[in-house]
Amino acid sequence: MQNLATKYGGALLWIVGLGLPLALNDAWVAIAAMFAIYSVVALSEDIILGRGGMFDMGHAVYFGIGAYVTGILNVNYGWPIFATMPVAMLLAAAVGALLAGPLIRLRGDYLLVASIGFNAIFVLAMQNNLLGLTGGSDGVAGLDIPRLFGFQLASQNSMFWLDWVVLGLVILLMNNLDRSEFGRTLRYLKQDELAATMIGVDPRKAKTLAFALGAAVAGLAGTLFAVQLSTVSPSSFVFTESVTLFAIVIVGGQGSVPGVLLGTALMFVLPEVFRGLAQYRYLVFGFAMILVMVLRPQGLWPRRRARA
Amino acid sequence: MLRKIGTSVAALLALAVPGAAAMAAPSPIKIGVQAPITGAYAVEGQGIEKAVKLLAEEQNSKGGLLGRQIEVKVCDDQGQAAQAAICARQLVNDGVVAVIGSYTSGAALAAEPIYARANVIQTSDGTSNKLLARGYKTWFGNAAPNSAEARFTADYMVNVRKFKRIAVVTDHSSFATGLADAVEANIKSDHGNVIDKAYINAGSQNFTPVLTQLKSLNPDAVYFSGYYSDGALIKAQMAQLGVKAVFVGGDANQNVDFGKIAGTAAAGAIIINVPGPEQLPYPAAKAFVAAYQAKYNQAPPSVFTLTNADGMRAVLQAIEKTNSVNPGKLEHYLHNMKQFDGLTGSFVWNAKGERVGSPFTAFEVQADGSYKIVYPAAG
Amino acid sequence: MGTFIQQMFNGLTVGGIYALIALGYTMVYGVMRLINFAHGDLCILGAFVGLTFITSFGGGGHLGAAMVIFAFVAAVLVVAAAGVLLELAAYRPLRKADRLAAVVSALGASMLIENGIMLVWSPQVSVFPSGLLPTTTYHIAGASISFVQVMIIAVSFVLMAALYLFVNHTRFGTAIRAAAIDQDAARLMGINVNRVIASVFVIGPALGAVGGLFVGIYYREVYFTMGWTYGLYAFIAAILGGIGNIPGAMIGGILLGLFNAFAAGYLSSSWQDAITFALLIGILLVRPTGILGERVAEKV
Numbered sequence: 001m002q003n004l005a006t007k008y009g010g011a012l013l014w015i016v017g018l019g020l021p022l023a024l025n026d027a028w029v030a031i032a033a034m035f036a037i038y039s040v041v042a043l044s045e046d047i048i049l050g051r052g053g054m055f056d057m058g059h060a061v062y063f064g065i066g067a068y069v070t071g072i073l074n075v076n077y078g079w080p081i082f083a084t085m086p087v088a089m090l091l092a093a094a095v096g097a098l099l100a101g102p103l104i105r106l107r108g109d110y111l112l113v114a115s116i117g118f119n120a121i122f123v124l125a126m127q128n129n130l131l132g133l134t135g136g137s138d139g140v141a142g143l144d145i146p147r148l149f150g151f152q153l154a155s156q157n158s159m160f161w162l163d164w165v166v167l168g169l170v171i172l173l174m175n176n177l178d179r180s181e182f183g184r185t186l187r188y189l190k191q192d193e194l195a196a197t198m199i200g201v202d203p204r205k206a207k208t209l210a211f212a213l214g215a216a217v218a219g220l221a222g223t224l225f226a227v228q229l230s231t232v233s234p235s236s237f238v239f240t241e242s243v244t245l246f247a248i249v250i251v252g253g254q255g256s257v258p259g260v261l262l263g264t265a266l267m268f269v270l271p272e273v274f275r276g277l278a279q280y281r282y283l284v285f286g287f288a289m290i291l292v293m294v295l296r297p298q299g300l301w302p303r304r305r306a307r308a
Numbered sequence: 309m310l311r312k313i314g315t316s317v318a319a320l321l322a323l324a325v326p327g328a329a330a331m332a333a334p335s336p337i338k339i340g341v342q343a344p345i346t347g348a349y350a351v352e353g354q355g356i357e358k359a360v361k362l363l364a365e366e367q368n369s370k371g372g373l374l375g376r377q378i379e380v381k382v383c384d385d386q387g388q389a390a391q392a393a394i395c396a397r398q399l400v401n402d403g404v405v406a407v408i409g410s411y412t413s414g415a416a417l418a419a420e421p422i423y424a425r426a427n428v429i430q431t432s433d434g435t436s437n438k439l440l441a442r443g444y445k446t447w448f449g450n451a452a453p454n455s456a457e458a459r460f461t462a463d464y465m466v467n468v469r470k471f472k473r474i475a476v477v478t479d480h481s482s483f484a485t486g487l488a489d490a491v492e493a494n495i496k497s498d499h500g501n502v503i504d505k506a507y508i509n510a511g512s513q514n515f516t517p518v519l520t521q522l523k524s525l526n527p528d529a530v531y532f533s534g535y536y537s538d539g540a541l542i543k544a545q546m547a548q549l550g551v552k553a554v555f556v557g558g559d560a561n562q563n564v565d566f567g568k569i570a571g572t573a574a575a576g577a578i579i580i581n582v583p584g585p586e587q588l589p590y591p592a593a594k595a596f597v598a599a600y601q602a603k604y605n606q607a608p609p610s611v612f613t614l615t616n617a618d619g620m621r622a623v624l625q626a627i628e629k630t631n632s633v634n635p636g637k638l639e640h641y642l643h644n645m646k647q648f649d650g651l652t653g654s655f656v657w658n659a660k661g662e663r664v665g666s667p668f669t670a671f672e673v674q675a676d677g678s679y680k681i682v683y684p685a686a687g
Numbered sequence: 688m689g690t691f692i693q694q695m696f697n698g699l700t701v702g703g704i705y706a707l708i709a710l711g712y713t714m715v716y717g718v719m720r721l722i723n724f725a726h727g728d729l730c731i732l733g734a735f736v737g738l739t740f741i742t743s744f745g746g747g748g749h750l751g752a753a754m755v756i757f758a759f760v761a762a763v764l765v766v767a768a769a770g771v772l773l774e775l776a777a778y779r780p781l782r783k784a785d786r787l788a789a790v791v792s793a794l795g796a797s798m799l800i801e802n803g804i805m806l807v808w809s810p811q812v813s814v815f816p817s818g819l820l821p822t823t824t825y826h827i828a829g830a831s832i833s834f835v836q837v838m839i840i841a842v843s844f845v846l847m848a849a850l851y852l853f854v855n856h857t858r859f860g861t862a863i864r865a866a867a868i869d870q871d872a873a874r875l876m877g878i879n880v881n882r883v884i885a886s887v888f889v890i891g892p893a894l895g896a897v898g899g900l901f902v903g904i905y906y907r908e909v910y911f912t913m914g915w916t917y918g919l920y921a922f923i924a925a926i927l928g929g930i931g932n933i934p935g936a937m938i939g940g941i942l943l944g945l946f947n948a949f950a951a952g953y954l955s956s957s958w959q960d961a962i963t964f965a966l967l968i969g970i971l972l973v974r975p976t977g978i979l980g981e982r983v984a985e986k987v
Binding site: 282 | 383
Binding site for chain 3: 055102105106107109110112113114116117118120121124125128239240243246247250251254279280282283285286287288289290292293294297298299
């Protein structure tokens with residue numbers, strides 16, 4: 001069983017984070033908000049990759065669908081931001097379940113490359129102005145400021161609170177997932193698919209559900225992302241973004257909530273800290289990635305820690 | 309683990325409040341640079357950074373502005389929307405008066421709403437129509453808008469050269485598709501004939517499949533709206549495949565490397581642009597290019613280095629003439645200049661922040677790699 | 688007809704380059720089950736090394752074929768050394784770990800090499816001098832094929848055939864195949880597995896460097912982000928053919944090149960990549976382990 005730190009570590013980090021706007025200026029609050037959004041996507045990737053054991057390297061698709069749904073419904077049809085949220089989640093989940101059809105028939109690296117393919121097709125579809133809605137390479141610009149119970153969430157701090165609350169809910173979801181029957185099913189499947197099948201697990205159903213759930217959460221993050229940037233464009237959802245999400249989960253620790261949060265911090269916040277290095281920063285960053293993996297092959301905060 | 313987070317939060321804080329100690333001297337005037345310092349457009353981004361720093365240094369050696377020194381704050385947006393939004397907040401937070409950059413339309417577009425809200429001037433070579441559509445009062449495009457270039461291009465191809473079968477080729481970038489769409493629309497309004505619109509993947513190098521297909525349609529001109537590294541290969545591969553059509557390239561094809569990459573095949577290519585850094589006839593431009601060369605031991609990478617330098621120069625001039633760093637006053641000044649003597653020619657800004665007055669020309673690449681103006685006729 | 692033959696040669700040329708790069712992916716994967724995401728960057732490093740060699744020793748004028756061959760040798764040596772170093776520093780410590788750890792280490796290495804190239808050379812496009820090779824063009828049934836294209840196709844096939852013979856018909860090749868099947872068993876049979884792995888990191892990057900330098904000489908331009916693009920396509924080629932399988936990488940590379948050419952030519956240039964990827968996914972659904980991949984239960 002996982003230890004207490006891993007179980008409650010995520011929640012603890014979340015509470016500490018609540019204090020961030022008190023300590024940081026607007027620019028760093030914006031980074032913290034982006035951190036929260038990317039953490040949500042990374043946690044959703046972890047459902048498929050870390051818990052489901054499926055090498056999904058096209059996760060930016062579901063993130064992008066959420067962002068585009070919010071952008072299009074808000075800008076073209078005048079929907080309020082929060083009304084677009086359930087649609088973003090549902091459509092992302094539907095696409096996740098749909099793509100899972102072919103994907104879960106493949107294994108390991110073949111699944112990985114097929115998901116890269118879906119990512120490339122998605123980006124091209126957005127660039128080609130699919131159904132005349134996605135705005136081509138420029139994307140969709142000029143989203144409204146979200147309103148909640150009559151309040152405008154205009155300041156960076158209020159956007160941060162929104163993102164942070166959603167992150168909190170997703171962390172709760174992940175902790176519940178660990179304890180749920182579905183979470184256990186995924187663990188059996190990942191460890192030994194044959195044995196799991198023998199005790200009555202339906203692998204197709206469980207894997208499809210993992211994709212749908214992961215996609216729905218990523219879609220939710222997409223809404224937040226669209227709000228934070230007030231612009232949605234194809235370049236935010238290219239395959240390299242999926243690679244980053246994949247790396248976050250592995251760097252942080254598969255199936256570990258605090259691990260994924262730390263992984264996001266490393267992969268997303270560290271480049272911000274390295275800004276002072278100017279053109280050297282990604283050289284140093286690449287080196288840091290190798291170093292982290294060599295020193296902690298199980299991730300920064302693995303689910304099961306051999307040594308404390 | 310928590311202890312580590314504590315230290316990194318402390319480190320973040322330390323980074324976030326720089327310069328708190330330097331209170332004695334009059335505080336400097338801060339100018340931001342938002343540009344792709346790393347990533348695929350790094351060369352252009354680093355060019356913008358170097359140009360702005362050079363101009364700031366020159367100004368400071370003359371005693372600064374309003375008795376204050378100019379301080380340049382640089383933020384790397386990698387040419388990406390998400391990073392651009394972070395940069396915008398970062399620079400606003402640093403208290404900059406104006407921001408020069410970014411290089412790509414996409415990054416400029418993602419940052420502008422934040423600058424507009426904070427009342428910070430942004431001047432960039434971005435030309436996406438969406439930048440104009442929202443009527444941002446802090447937006448000043450420093451490169452010629454797509455609309456002007458497209459008008460000139462269509463007129464040249466349809467009415468001057470009398471091409472009858474034009475193929476339009478573009479990549480998937482925001483800039484190139486915008487320009488290609490505008491050129492296509494202008495050709496049609498001039499009753500020209502667009503026989504095909506084809507797409508290439510920027511950077512994929514192998515364009516022979518698309519060009520082979522175009523060849524079978526017998527075009528007399530192939531117009532390409534994307535970047536020089538691809539344009540030069542298109543020209544070279546057209547020659548290799550025996551496509552007889554004339555190559556006409558948009559402004560991003562103008563680069564000294566176009567001729568080097570296309571080699572002997574480069575001769576005869578037409579490129580449509582405002583004059584490049586090395587051909588700008590104005591003395592101020594020559595002096596700037598020479599100073600840039602002297603300081604960095606390399607030439608400015610493209611004309612966009614100079615258009616962004618013009619953005620910086622206009623901002624400095626506005627501060628000097630209005631004797632203020634009040635954003636409202638600066639915006640009013642910039643919108644109402646009668647004439648700005650830019651390194652890239654004289655121009656003004658209209659109410660939408662669109663650059664008006666750009667002397668487009670059609671160049672022909674010569675066998676020795678030099679450019680010759682073919683339209684409008686010299687003199 | 689001319690158009691069809693032309694498209695076939697267009698596809699074969701770029702397919703030959705993909706195949707050369709794909710061999711590096713597939714050899715490393717075969718022995719270590721590692722997707723070496725830094726491989727594409729190593730190949731482009733080869734192009735830069737070759738270019739530096741040509742410009743510093745060639746003086747920019749007309750160069751003999753000998754100079755071009757020397758440039759290839761220099762590129763192969765430097766890149767092979769970089770490959771071995773990479774294995775030692777970034778992959779060897781992770782051999783017993785979850786294999787995804789090494790994948791992420793490879794992603795870091797890719798970033799490191801790419802940005803290293805940017806810092807050492809420049810973020811700008813680097814241009815190869817003209818006239819390195821004859822510019823003769825042959826006309827066959829309405830199609831134009833240049834000498835460089837013919838050379839790329841021919842050299843690619845010769846190198847691939849040589850590698851195939853080496854792996855299947857020499858003692859050391861047998862050792863490589865044994866280590867690919869079961870490293871522990873191979874060790875018990877007296878095979879020096881470390882040497883086998885090092886050799887894979889010499890051969891793969893060396894072939895990749897040849898591919899990278901071909902790219903430079905054919906297209907005459909190289910820039911630092913190219914490694915990622917070529918690497919991705921080559922990796923897809925390796926998967927398409929059945930990763931870990933040497934003839935598979937050749938078939939995958941050639942097919943990918945042909946797909947791309949025919950998709951752009953006959954279907955739609957704006958959906959070119961989407962069509963290519965849809966074909967790839969379609970093939971994987973029919974053959975879930977690639978065209979020549981074996982049906983084996985996967986060890987995770």
